[in-house]
Amino acid sequence: MAKPNPLQEQLLKAGLAKKSKVAQVAREQDKARHGKGTKDPDDIRREAERVREEKVARDRALAAEQKARTQAAELKAQARQIIKDKKLPPEGESEYRFTADGAIRTVLVSDELRRKLSAGHLVIARLDDRYVLLPRAAGEKVSERDPSLVVLDHGKPNAGTGDAPSSEDDAYYAQFKVPDDLVW
DSSP: OOOOOHHHHHHHHTTTOOOOHHHHHHHHHHHHHHSOOOOOOOHHHHHHHHHHHHHHHHHHHHHHHHHHHHHHHHHHHHHHHHHHHHHOOOOOOOEEEEETTTEEEEEEEEEEHHHHHTTHHHHHHETTTEEEEEEEEHHHHHHHHHGGGEEETTTTTTTSSSSSOHHHHHHHHTTTTTOOOOOO
């Protein structure tokens, strides 16, 4: 039995409390401090199982998230490596302008490269803060891994536009002739 506290001792000495009552209060305080009675072993087992299942589910979710991040980083690295390996050497003095990230960008190309870009045989891809030309096959491989790196691809239908032009627009603009030597 626990030793009574000083207040309990004073109450006993003054005759205001009985020794049995003090012992009972001490036992109740001890029970309250150490838990409110014993739990059923089945309840303890069920609670432990529930906690273990929650931990396993949380661990699985974290592992899946980590795996997805790792896989995305790996695909991005593969795309960057393809761009580095397959990029065409810069050549030409003519500027080819295109829009990327809401701004007009420029790449120097020759007349032959300009024709290939317009025909969709070449694509423009982002490499760090530069833009490079890639053959179409390499551009498709990069698009499979990280579509955000391919900036311009005339080989895809409606590449770079949000809406397909309507036949009314085509009929209207057909009356305007575009010069053959127009370079934007």
